[in-house]
Amino acid sequence: MSQPSGNVMDKIVALCKRRGFIFQSSEIYGGINGFWDYGPLGVELKRNVKNAWWNDMVHARDDMVGLDCSIIMHPQVWKVSGHFDLFSDMMQTCRQCKKLYRADHVGPELAESKWFQAFRGLVAEHQEQPASQDFVEQWAERKGKKLAPGLAPAIKAIGRVDERLIEAGRNQTLAAKLAVYCPNCGGDLTDPRPFNLMFETHTGALQEDENKAFLRPETAQGIFVNFKNVCDSTRIKLPFGIAQVGKSFRNEITPRNYTFRSREFEQMEIEFFCHPSESGRWYEYWRDLRMRWYTELGLAGSRLRLREHDKDELSHYSCGTSDIEYAFPFLAEGDFGELEGVAHRGDFDLRSHMEGKLVAKDGQLVLDVGPDGKPKWKGSGKDLTYFDDERKERFVPHVIEPSAGADRGTLAFICEAYTVDESRPSPELMKFHPRLAPIKAAVFPLVNKDGLPEIAEPIYRDLRKRWPCQYDAKASIGKRYARMDEAGTPYCFTVDGQTKEDGTVTVRDRDTGHQERIDKSRVAEYLGRHLHR
RNA sequence: GCGGGUGUAGCUCAGUGGUAGAGCGUCACGUUGCCAACGUGAAUGUCGUGGGUUCAAGUCCCAUCACCCGCUCCA
Numbered sequence: 001m002s003q004p005s006g007n008v009m010d011k012i013v014a015l016c017k018r019r020g021f022i023f024q025s026s027e028i029y030g031g032i033n034g035f036w037d038y039g040p041l042g043v044e045l046k047r048n049v050k051n052a053w054w055n056d057m058v059h060a061r062d063d064m065v066g067l068d069c070s071i072i073m074h075p076q077v078w079k080v081s082g083h084f085d086l087f088s089d090m091m092q093t094c095r096q097c098k099k100l101y102r103a104d105h106v107g108p109e110l111a112e113s114k115w116f117q118a119f120r121g122l123v124a125e126h127q128e129q130p131a132s133q134d135f136v137e138q139w140a141e142r143k144g145k146k147l148a149p150g151l152a153p154a155i156k157a158i159g160r161v162d163e164r165l166i167e168a169g170r171n172q173t174l175a176a177k178l179a180v181y182c183p184n185c186g187g188d189l190t191d192p193r194p195f196n197l198m199f200e201t202h203t204g205a206l207q208e209d210e211n212k213a214f215l216r217p218e219t220a221q222g223i224f225v226n227f228k229n230v231c232d233s234t235r236i237k238l239p240f241g242i243a244q245v246g247k248s249f250r251n252e253i254t255p256r257n258y259t260f261r262s263r264e265f266e267q268m269e270i271e272f273f274c275h276p277s278e279s280g281r282w283y284e285y286w287r288d289l290r291m292r293w294y295t296e297l298g299l300a301g302s303r304l305r306l307r308e309h310d311k312d313e314l315s316h317y318s319c320g321t322s323d324i325e326y327a328f329p330f331l332a333e334g335d336f337g338e339l340e341g342v343a344h345r346g347d348f349d350l351r352s353h354m355e356g357k358l359v360a361k362d363g364q365l366v367l368d369v370g371p372d373g374k375p376k377w378k379g380s381g382k383d384l385t386y387f388d389d390e391r392k393e394r395f396v397p398h399v400i401e402p403s404a405g406a407d408r409g410t411l412a413f414i415c416e417a418y419t420v421d422e423s424r425p426s427p428e429l430m431k432f433h434p435r436l437a438p439i440k441a442a443v444f445p446l447v448n449k450d451g452l453p454e455i456a457e458p459i460y461r462d463l464r465k466r467w468p469c470q471y472d473a474k475a476s477i478g479k480r481y482a483r484m485d486e487a488g489t490p491y492c493f494t495v496d497g498q499t500k501e502d503g504t505v506t507v508r509d510r511d512t513g514h515q516e517r518i519d520k521s522r523v524a525e526y527l528g529r530h531l532h533r
Numbered sequence: 534g535c536g537g538g539u540g541u542a543g544c545u546c547a548g549u550g551g552u553a554g555a556g557c558g559u560c561a562c563g564u565u566g567c568c569a570a571c572g573u574g575a576a577u578g579u580c581g582u583g584g585g586u587u588c589a590a591g592u593c594c595c596a597u598c599a600c601c602c603g604c605u606c607c608a
Contacts, residue, residue, distance in 0.1 A: 010545095010601090018544050018558080024599075030581060031599045086608045093534065093605090100534060100605040197608070217608080254534090254606060261607075330601090338607095426569050447566055474560090478568035485568095494567070506567075513568070 009330040012418050013258060015428065019486055021045065021414065022259060034255030034263035036407075041487055044438035044468060046266075046410045050245050052435055053268045053404070056293060063240045064270070065230060069222030071247060072201065072213050077221050079377035080352050083198060084214075092189040094150065094182035095157065101182075101189070109183035110168075111175040115147035116183070123169030133161040140186070150187025157188055199249045199263075215249040220401060222246075223271040224349045228384055238386055238397060239282060241272035245406065257330045259407045260337055266406035271399050275388065276347070279319075279398035283344040287322045290342055290402045294324060294409075298433040299416050303327040305336060320344040324404075326412040339412055340404035347396040350384045354396075417488055424513070425478060430488030431511055434531045439489040440467035441527050444480050446496040448473040456495040459505070459523055466524065467531070485510055491530065493523055 016022040020039030024031040038046055058064045078084045092101050101109070110116050119139070126135050140151040155161055168175035182189055199215040202208070216222065223242045230242055245268045255261050274282045291306050309321040321343040325336035348365060352358050356379035359368040368376040387394045417430040434440070443460035445452035453473055460471040470489070472480045477494065484492055492508040499505055504517040507526060518526055 013600095014544055027599090029598090033599070083608070102606080197606095250608085252607070256601090258600095424568085444567095450566095476568080476570060477566075478570075480569095481567080482569045496567075508567080515567075 007329070008418070009258070009328075009415075011420075011428075012329065012415060015418070015430075015486065016042070016414065034252060034261075036259045036262055041438040042410075045413070045432070045436060046406060048436045048438070049410050049413065050266075050268060050406055052297065053293075053406075053409075054243065054245065057241075057268075057270060058243045063236070064243055065234060065236055065240070067223055067226055067230065067242050067244045068246065069219075069226060069244065071216050071249075072203070073216060073222060073225070075213055076377065076380075077225060077353075078198065078214050078217075080357050080379055081221050081224075081349070082352075082357060083217055083221075084377070085357075086197075092179060092191070094185060094187040094189055095154070103179055106179040106183060106189065107175065107177045110178055110181060111172055113183040115144065115151070115186050116169075116175065116181075118144065118147050119165075120169050120172075123166055133166070136161045136166065144186070148186025150182055150185030154181065154186060154188035197251045199251060217250045218248050218403070219244045219246045219267045219269045220271060220349070220403065223269065224353055224399075225380075227271075227273070227350060228382065231386065238388060239272065239274035239278065241270050241400075243268075243270045245269075257328070257337075259411050260328065260330070262407060265408075268404040268406050268409075270402045271349075272401070273386070273397035273399055275391070276395060276398045279344060279346070279400065282398075282400045283320055283342070286400050286402050287342045290340055290404070291324055294326075294339065294412075297413065297436060298431075299326060299412060301416075303416065307336070319346055326408075326415075328412065329415055337408070338405075339408050340402060342400070342402045345399045345401050347398055349399055350396050353380050354382060354384050355379045424485075426482030426485055429485035429510065432488035432490070434490045437488045437490050438468065439470055439484070439487050440531055441491045441493060442470045442472055442480070442484045442489050443523075444471075444477065444492060444494045445473050446477055446494055450497070451500065452495045452497075455499055455520070456493075459493060459495070459520055463524055463527065467527065481508060491527060495520070 013022075019041055021042035023037040023039050025035035025037050026032045054066070058066050075084075092103050092106060094101070122135070122139050122144070137152070137155055140148065140155055144151060162180055164174070164178055165181060168178045180189060181187070198217050201213050201215060203211045203213050223244055226242070230236070246266065247264060248267050249264050252261050252263055255263055259265075270286070272282060272286060287306065291304075294304055303326055305325050305327075307323045307325055309323070321341060323338045324340040324342070326339050327335065328337045331337055346365075348358060351365065355367055356375040357368040357377040358365040360366075370376050384396065385394050386397050413432065413436055414430070417432045419429050419431050420427050421429070432438075441463055443456050443463065445456040456473070457471065460469060463469045470484075472483070474480070481492060488510070490510045492510075494506045494508065496506065498517075499520060503520050505520045505523065506515045506517055507523075508515045
């Protein structure tokens with residue numbers, strides 16, 4: 001499949017730039033890390049992805065409604081949802097080996113680390129001389145040097161051995177809390193510094209702490225806080241879902257892999273509300289349905305997979321989560337990247353917005369309280385329960401959340417469509433599903449004379465009313481087919497000499513090159529039929 | 534944030550301190566008449582950006598930005 005030189009992803013990136021699918025943001029100023037633009041073909045493709053999703057998930061169903069909420073919401077939304085706490089992780093870097101750690105991961109990792117295990121043995125041998133630290137220094141410079149190369153420089157840098165290290169050497173519980181030495185090399189760590197994963201802004205002209213606000217890191221919370229509004233303003237009944245497509249923002253530490261991890265990205269999210277007794281069934285339903293959606297749009301091979309999360313991988317509130325993953329060409333062989341997560345979230349979200357921020361304790365969700373016994377983050381206090389008229393029962397609905405990345409999906413469709421077939425006169429082509437193709441058809445006069453343009457142009461003008469189409473009379477016919485192959489246009493209609501005699505045109509199929517003749521009056525009908533195959 | 538690599542035309546890339554190049558693509562004209570044909574011609578460059586060294590910098594040095602790879606992170 002791949003070209004002899006360079007890897008496939010480079011070819012895809014080059015084609016996307018060359019043909020106007022994806023550009024780097026602010027390119028003429030040198031670009032900006034983690035932001036991307038969609039060009040004329042890209043915007044059509046991505047819009048087709050979103051429209052296909054909206055059509056199939058909302059319009060084609062009677063248990064779904066849509067929503068479009070603001071990107072900036074009340075700051076309390078993010079405090080209650082847990083994003084405020086989780087998104088401002090404290091991070092530490094090792095001054096010796098430069099590794100980056102989440103502060104709350106350092107202790108546990110240290111307790112398990114090889115050098116620290118050896119160090120514990122050393123401390124045990126020196127029970128009698130707790131006052132002296134020399135044995136630690138000696139160990140760091142000699143026997144311990146292989147396991148903990150950073151320890152000796154760290155001691156030199158700090159000027160002494162931190163007593164807590166020796167204490168921790170005697171007590172594993174203390175070790176799990178010690179965030180001073182690097183689990184990897186024994187080096188000294190920087191003080192914990194906050195990494196703000198949410199974009200901050202201010203409402204109003206004055207930038208003060210009181211009016212600090214956040215760009216949403218997910219669209220889901222907008223759905224939860226509008227749950228009651230939707231119930232009250234529509235006649236929809238449980239089980240039902242609310243869908244939303246929109247931009248979200250995360251200050252990723254390392255934007256990487258083309259558009260896969262961007263700081264500004266678009267989500268297609270569903271929150272499906274149901275009775276707790278039926279949530280397991282609905283979870284499986286949505287997991288399978290979403291997997292099928294990708295398959296039907298062309299991600300059909302072994303590069304797409306469904307991966308059920310392990311128990312220890314689940315968020316504290318989730319009773320089940322599956323990722324729909326794609327083997328992107330920029331990943332290592334055998335690695336997959338997430339396109340969509342389908343999560344069983346129980347009643348976590350609606351309860352949070354009623355009661356306040358929740359945490360898991362002994363397998364139960366309880367209010368997160370501070371040292372003073374008061375809630376850490378207060379909820380809205382509004383009643384978000386649902387009364388089921390048929391069951392005569394009031395309850396907090398459970399939620400199934402299929403959360404898809406529009407940009408990731410679009411990128412996967414691009415990667416999957418990219419095909420190199422050396423047996424063709426123009427080897428590079430994009431095999432987009434007809435529903436997703438940015439240009440649905442092209443109309444050509446075989447030659448730009450002899451009255452052929454006069455026949456072809458009206459056909460084109462007619463098609464253009466219903467679909468994005470192109471007319472091309474320049475260059476040789478082969479070159480025009482090749483140009484359309486590269487854009488992923490599924491059908492080309494060509495007017496030739498015979499058209500003048502019997503009124504037929506040729507239809508050329510992008511994937512096979514196969515041609516057939518149809519009457520020029522049936523072009524629109526033919527295209528309509530084949531686009532929705 | 535750390536380490537390594539890369540950055541020259543729309544794309545892919547050559548380029549030895551001394552005049553900015555090629556292939557492909559694009560455009561025009563001619564020719565051809567169903568799969569990137571051919572001929573002639575044309576347009577397109579702050580050599581990523583900013584400093585420095587030098588008589589002279591795409592080339593050497595420093596900084597910076599972006600992309601790729603590895604580490605880290607990925608709620």
